[in-house]
Amino acid sequence: MRKIIYISFICSIFWLCLSGFYEKQPQTSESNVKAVFIFNFTKYLEWTNNTKSKTFDIVIFGKSDITAPLREIAGLKKAGEKKIRIIEIDNIDEIPPCNIMYVDPSQEKYLSNLLQTAKEKEILIISNKKGYGVLGVPINFVTIDGKVKFEININSIEEIGIKPSSQLLKLAILIKNGKYIDGKN
Secondary structure, eight states, rough: HHHHHHHHHHHHHHHHIIITTTTTOOOOOHHHHHHHHHHHHHHHEEEEESSSEEEEEEEEEEEOHHHHHHHHHHHHHHTTEEEEEEEESGGGGOOOSEEEEEOOGGGGGHHHHHHHHHHHHOOOEEOOOOTHHHTTTTTTEEEEEEEEEEEEEHHHHTTTTTOOOOOHHHHHHHETTEETTTTTT
């Protein structure tokens, strides 16, 4: 069953590739793959505060290679029925209401403050640095054997009021109480 869910998730990534998203790019970069993962997370996560806005807002905190591919996806796709809006910020004091915030690893010094803000504002923090999942980042990308994978910190994601689907949990490297579970790390 897990294999079927994984294949379905990967097929949706390839579908985006074939639908013209990567038309201009000769190779699929790691940033493009992560952007597609972020888009697909919108299908497998349930936000309790999702009805407040007419758009699905994704904030990019810090300069990141993921911004351009996310903008392309936002121009082609929707998160449910909502238009996706990408917002870039450089200052921790500029955080607008949003659904997802991708934190570039260069913003490490703000991580503790961002995690607290995320709890208060029900924002899903996603990042991309080894060890961030254990530190409390709800979703963290990791590269294992040359493949992009993701960790889900169960405690952190539950604290911000976001419910991951069972299908997404089956694909993730799970962390609970600061420790990896299921031996997937």
